[in-house]
Amino acid sequence: MEKLRFYNANILSVKDMTISSGELHTCGNKITYVGNNPPKDDFTREINLCGNLLMPSFKNAHTHSAMTFLRSYADDMPLNDWLFKQVFPMEDKLTPEDVYELTKLAALEYFSGGTTACFDMYFHPDYVEKAALDTGMRLVLCGAVSGGDSQADYDSALSRLENYLTRFNGKNPLVSFKMGFHAEYTTHISILKAIAELAKKYKQPLYTHNSETANEVQGCIERHGKTPTVLFEELGMFEYGGGGFHCVHMTEEDLEIFKRRGLWVVTNPCSNSKLASGIAPLYKMYNMGINLAIGTDGPASNNALDMFREMYLASVLQKIREDDAAAMPADAVLKMAVSGSALAMGLTDCDSLAEGKKADLVVIDLDQPNMQPLNNTVKNVVFAGSKSNVKMTVSNGVIVYENGEFPTLDKEKIFAKSNEIIAAKKAM
Amino acid sequence: MEKLRFYNANILSVKDMTISSGELHTCGNKITYVGNNPPKDDFTREINLCGNLLMPSFKNAHTHSAMTFLRSYADDMPLNDWLFKQVFPMEDKLTPEDVYELTKLAALEYFSGGTTACFDMYFHPDYVEKAALDTGMRLVLCGAVSGGDSQADYDSALSRLENYLTRFNGKNPLVSFKMGFHAEYTTHISILKAIAELAKKYKQPLYTHNSETANEVQGCIERHGKTPTVLFEELGMFEYGGGGFHCVHMTEEDLEIFKRRGLWVVTNPCSNSKLASGIAPLYKMYNMGINLAIGTDGPASNNALDMFREMYLASVLQKIREDDAAAMPADAVLKMAVSGSALAMGLTDCDSLAEGKKADLVVIDLDQPNMQPLNNTVKNVVFAGSKSNVKMTVSNGVIVYENGEFPTLDKEKIFAKSNEIIAAKKAM
Numbered sequence: 001m002e003k004l005r006f007y008n009a010n011i012l013s014v015k016d017m018t019i020s021s022g023e024l025h026t027c028g029n030k031i032t033y034v035g036n037n038p039p040k041d042d043f044t045r046e047i048n049l050c051g052n053l054l055m056p057s058f059k060n061a062h063t064h065s066a067m068t069f070l071r072s073y074a075d076d077m078p079l080n081d082w083l084f085k086q087v088f089p090m091e092d093k094l095t096p097e098d099v100y101e102l103t104k105l106a107a108l109e110y111f112s113g114g115t116t117a118c119f120d121m122y123f124h125p126d127y128v129e130k131a132a133l134d135t136g137m138r139l140v141l142c143g144a145v146s147g148g149d150s151q152a153d154y155d156s157a158l159s160r161l162e163n164y165l166t167r168f169n170g171k172n173p174l175v176s177f178k179m180g181f182h183a184e185y186t187t188h189i190s191i192l193k194a195i196a197e198l199a200k201k202y203k204q205p206l207y208t209h210n211s212e213t214a215n216e217v218q219g220c221i222e223r224h225g226k227t228p229t230v231l232f233e234e235l236g237m238f239e240y241g242g243g244g245f246h247c248v249h250m251t252e253e254d255l256e257i258f259k260r261r262g263l264w265v266v267t268n269p270c271s272n273s274k275l276a277s278g279i280a281p282l283y284k285m286y287n288m289g290i291n292l293a294i295g296t297d298g299p300a301s302n303n304a305l306d307m308f309r310e311m312y313l314a315s316v317l318q319k320i321r322e323d324d325a326a327a328m329p330a331d332a333v334l335k336m337a338v339s340g341s342a343l344a345m346g347l348t349d350c351d352s353l354a355e356g357k358k359a360d361l362v363v364i365d366l367d368q369p370n371m372q373p374l375n376n377t378v379k380n381v382v383f384a385g386s387k388s389n390v391k392m393t394v395s396n397g398v399i400v401y402e403n404g405e406f407p408t409l410d411k412e413k414i415f416a417k418s419n420e421i422i423a424a425k426k427a428m
Numbered sequence: 429m430e431k432l433r434f435y436n437a438n439i440l441s442v443k444d445m446t447i448s449s450g451e452l453h454t455c456g457n458k459i460t461y462v463g464n465n466p467p468k469d470d471f472t473r474e475i476n477l478c479g480n481l482l483m484p485s486f487k488n489a490h491t492h493s494a495m496t497f498l499r500s501y502a503d504d505m506p507l508n509d510w511l512f513k514q515v516f517p518m519e520d521k522l523t524p525e526d527v528y529e530l531t532k533l534a535a536l537e538y539f540s541g542g543t544t545a546c547f548d549m550y551f552h553p554d555y556v557e558k559a560a561l562d563t564g565m566r567l568v569l570c571g572a573v574s575g576g577d578s579q580a581d582y583d584s585a586l587s588r589l590e591n592y593l594t595r596f597n598g599k600n601p602l603v604s605f606k607m608g609f610h611a612e613y614t615t616h617i618s619i620l621k622a623i624a625e626l627a628k629k630y631k632q633p634l635y636t637h638n639s640e641t642a643n644e645v646q647g648c649i650e651r652h653g654k655t656p657t658v659l660f661e662e663l664g665m666f667e668y669g670g671g672g673f674h675c676v677h678m679t680e681e682d683l684e685i686f687k688r689r690g691l692w693v694v695t696n697p698c699s700n701s702k703l704a705s706g707i708a709p710l711y712k713m714y715n716m717g718i719n720l721a722i723g724t725d726g727p728a729s730n731n732a733l734d735m736f737r738e739m740y741l742a743s744v745l746q747k748i749r750e751d752d753a754a755a756m757p758a759d760a761v762l763k764m765a766v767s768g769s770a771l772a773m774g775l776t777d778c779d780s781l782a783e784g785k786k787a788d789l790v791v792i793d794l795d796q797p798n799m800q801p802l803n804n805t806v807k808n809v810v811f812a813g814s815k816s817n818v819k820m821t822v823s824n825g826v827i828v829y830e831n832g833e834f835p836t837l838d839k840e841k842i843f844a845k846s847n848e849i850i851a852a853k854k855a856m
Contacts, residue, residue: 068800072807076743076757109797112816273744274811276753303811304798312737315504316701325704329504369537369839370732370815372496373846379500383702383731387798388540388816404832411797418801 001028002397005043006363010377012055014339014352017331019377024054026359029173029397034353047392053364053377056353057116057393058307059138059341061266062245062295064122065106065131066099067091069422070300079213079275087300093425096124101417103131108411109305110137112404113387114362116395119207119266119295119345121180121245125164129175135409136398138360140345141168142207143180145195149188157181157191161198174396178242178346180207184220184228196235199242205346206237207264210244213277217249229254238263243344245295248272248280255281255288264291264344267336269313270304271297283318283327292336293344308389311337311382330382359397365389429456430825432787433471438794438805440483442767442780445759447805452482454787457601457825462781475820481792481805484781485544485821486735487566487769489694490673490723492550493534493559494527495519497850498728507641507703515728521853524552529845531559536839537733538565540832541815542790544823547635547694547723547773549608549673553592557603563837564823566788568773569596570635571608573623577616585609585619589626602824606774608635608670612648612656624663627670633774634665635692638672641705645677657682666691671772673723674699675713676706683709683716692719692772695764697741698732699725711746711755720764721772736817739765739810758810787825793817 007023011034025033025041033039067087074086094102099122110118117138120128125141132139143161147153161179168177179199181187187195199206210228211217220228230253232238238257243264250258258265267280286292294314296305311333318328339351350358366374370384381389393401400408435451439462453461453469461467495515502514522530527550538546545566548556553569560567571589575581589607596605607627609615615623627634638656639645648656658681660666666685671692678686686693695708714720722742724733739761746756767779778786794802798812809817821829828836 070803071801071812072804075804075807075811077754079753082753105797105800112797270740270744273748274753276747276751276755279748299812303807304814306798306812306814309737309740309814312698313741316698319704320701320707323704325507325510325702326505327704367840367843369533369540369843370734372533372843373499373850375498375850376500376503379503379731383503384499384727384734386732386734386737386815388814388818390816412795415795415797415800422801422803 003027003041003043004394005041005046006049006054007046008051009049009054010051011353012053014056014335017335017378019053024353026397029359031353031355031357031359033355049363050367052366052391053381054353055362055364056338056342056351057360057362057395058114058337059345059347059350060110060115060118060295060305060307061293061341061344062268062297063118063120063305064298065118065120065128066094066102066122067298067300068102068105069098069418069425071303073300073422075303090425093428094123096127098421099124100127100131101414101421103128104135104414105418106299106305107131107135107137108406108409108414111393111395111401111406112390113306113308114390114393115305115307116360116393117342117345117347117350125168129168132174133172136395136400137174138347138350138396139175140347141175141177143178144182145191146182146186147188147191149190153188154191154194158194158198161195165202165204176346178207179204183209183216184231185216189224192235196237199237200239203240205240205242207242208244210247211249211254212246212272214249227251227254229257233257246272246277246280248278250281255285255290258285258290259288262291264293266293266295266344267314268295268297269317270310271301273313273317275301279317279321281321282314283322286328286332291340291344293341294337295341306387307337308385308387315382330379333382334378359394361394362390363392365391431455431469431471432822432825433469433474434477434482435474436479437477437482438479439781440481442484442763445763445806447481452781454822454825457787459781459783459785459787461783477791478795480794480819481809482781483790483792484766484770484779485788485790485823486542486765487773487775487778488538488543488546488723488733488735489721489769489772490696490725491546491548491733492726493546493548494522494530494550494556495726495728496530496533497526497846497853499731501728501850503731518853521856522551524555526849527552528555528559529842529849531556532563532842533846534727534733535559535563535565536834536837536842539821539823539829539834540818541734541736542818542821543733543735544788544821545770545773545775545778553596557596560602561600564826564828565602566775566778566824567603568775569603569605571606572610574610574614575616575619577618581616582619582622586622586626589623593630593632604774606635607632611637611644612659613644617652620663624665627665628667631668633668633670635670636672638675639677639682640674640700642677655679655682657685661685674705674708676700676708678709683713683718686718687716690719692721694721694723694772695742696723696725697745698738699729701741701745703729707745707749709749710742711750714756714760719768719772721769722765723769734815735765736813736815743810758807761810762806787822789822790818791820793819
């Protein structure tokens with residue numbers, strides 16, 4: 001079993017966002033030691049971090065990984081043209097094997113940016129799972145069901161959710177599943193009601209796209225006389241927690257429900273900006289004590305899977321929104337991106353660096369000009385950091401990225417496949 | 429004399445933002461060939477770009493480079509506290525030698541992000557110049573004078589501007605100087621009037637901070653009954669062109685003046701966001717045909733010197749501002765960051781890749797997951813790119829950055845100096 005020793009490290013404690021020198025040991029997929037009085041051991045590899053920062057890896061709490069094939073395929077156009085004329089017709093052409101290959105491309109990008117886990121909502125979850133297992137990426141699948149008022153849609157949505165719950169949970173330490181549905185506007189009320197009952201039956205949290213655009217909220221009010229959040233609450237969807245992706249257009253009442261239920265807001269600042277959806281009231285949520293996490297959304301709308309850029313926007317957009325340079329401080333944002341996102345995904349053993357936690361780590365290179373001088377390492381990471389500072393990424397105890405290379409994966413083969421797939425879809 | 433051959437390249441033409449395969453040769457600090465039918469020659473080094481993107485380097489059209497020492501020193505606080513309680517007192521302690529060392533640190537960061545030239549406004553220009561010459565960075569110094577209503581302030585401001593014009597121009601191919609002053613709110617009207625006359629006498633363009641904050645514009649209206657732009661125009665400052673840094677809070681009349689005079693707007697989207705100054709009406713300016721360039725502002729307010737992040741924000745903040753996902757397209761933004769910024773700085777021979785132009789280049793690594801698949805390389809660079817994609821930077825014909833290394837500079841020594849300087853200032 002692989003045993004790694006990281007020494008001469010500066011280690012981030014996410015509890016109080018402080019940094020202290022020390023070392024960290026792993027055995028297999030677990031952290032076995034963190035501190036300054038290390039036990040002797042025989043290690044597979046000993047890594048001198050030369051004072052670089054060792055911290056929990058980023059967790060991407062909302063994404064559609066396989067949408068890599070549409071990266072930079074159709075940008076700078078109105079939202080509806082992008083979605084209905086470009087994205088949906090191309091997605092219809094995807095095979096399960098395509099989803100497998102395209103998710104592997106996303107895994108490479110996650111690793112190169114220090115992310116080891118994602119909360120993925122897409123078609124063909126078996127193939128997303130296979131991509132995660134073959135790349136060594138931690139995966140939390142999110143139910144992505146939707147449907148109209150037909151019995152067939154109803155049966156399909158409900159049976160898939162129930163089936164996935166047992167199929168993807170408890171089988172592999174890298175993979176888990178959370179109940180969820182695409183969104184209110186794509187799911188008939190009969191299905192929403194049944195999903196609420198299912199969540200209660202299995203005592204499960206529920207996740208969905210929520211209030212991403214003003215149009216979506218307006219449409220829900222027209223259909224149901226209430227906002228998506230109030231509708232979901234009244235249907236009893238949040239008895240066992242859960243969360244919402246985006247949450248850009250939220251009323252006071254919506255926020256109160258999130259606060260009272262301990263629900264997770266997963267913010268996606270890059271995608272919300274690029275699609276002109278708006279700026280979520282994140283600082284307000286933060287001050288209310290609402291649980292916060294960060295995701296990239298899919299690479300078709302972002303167009304990167306880069307948690308550094310998300311963190312930067314998560315902070316500076318709030319300063320703009322609140323007209324206050326003090327809004328949304330760096331330490332809060334970094335905490336959201338590592339432990340917040342992990343906890344939103346149910347990864348309670350991947351949220352911090354401590355004995356017994358999973359070995360999901362990233363080494364941040366401080367020996368680069370954008371990290372100097374070292375006035376404040378946390379602020380450097382959030383406000384000056386970039387994925388160029390990712391020196392090494394460890395997922396589930398395995399080094400999956402180091403100094404620009406992917407030691408366990410054949411990147412050229414994965415790149416070639418992704419180009420083949422998009423070329424074939426364009427030709428169809 | 430160094431002769432470089434770049435072959436198997438995909439070369440960006442900034443004229444029409446198209447990319448075509450070919451090769452590029454340099455001799456000394458000049459480009460000697462671009463095309464597909466290369467002459468034979470003896471090269472110092474032949475570099476197979478393996479299909480990677482070769483494009484003009486980024487030019488940073490507004491910065492205060494030496495402020496690296498205050499990176500992450502005081503963030504997440506109200507603007508006035510940051511400026512008056514943190515920045516100004518620390519800047520007062522800087523020696524000329526400090527400015528030299530701190531500008532060298534900035535040069536490392538510029539090179540690592542594909543930037544080879546900056547339009548720098550700071551104290552001790554002789555020492556900024558020395559740093560540029562010692563690192564091989566192209567430098568356009570901008571007059572940073574200011575002053576109250578005393579005769580001494582007047583004499584100092586005017587004599588310095590006149591002196592710098594001859595001292596820094598025409599001496600070294602890496603260095604030039606443009607007339608400028610800090611801002612309306614820091615410069616007495618008598619000095620502003622005299623600067624306008626000086627610009628006319630020497631037929632020079634004039635540059636200054638302009639309408640960065642709403643307060644600044646309001647103050648100018650209270651002092652002079654008009655906006656900064658109208659005041660400058662009425663003083664006759666723009667007879668020979670010039671530009672404004674920031675230009676966040678602009679009236680219709682202001683924009684018309686910029687358009688009519690052919691002035692450059694240098695936008696600083698990261699700094700304007702982080703300091704909660706606002707979002708400039710960049711897309712409106714673009715549609716009016718106003719000349720546009722991009723800068724980072726100083727690293728104390730940004731906190732990086734990263735043109736990739738600036739480009740991303742320059743586009744997506746406009747989509748938010750205009751509530752239109754089609755606003756501010758990627759090709760316009762990339763053009764701003766390379767040729768727009770060069771032309772704003774008067775670097776008319778650094779704006780594109782063509783025979784006879786200066787060899788200021790960057791190689792963008794497309795063989796990374798965030799650049800795959802290759803649906804649209806320009807959109808990939810702007811929307812998915814990061815400084816991790818910078819494979820090589822060539823400044824004035826010299827390779828100053830390659831695969832994470834600085835072949836001509838001792839980065840550890842520069843990092844150590846910057847840490848020594850900030851430690852000493854904190855102890856004072």
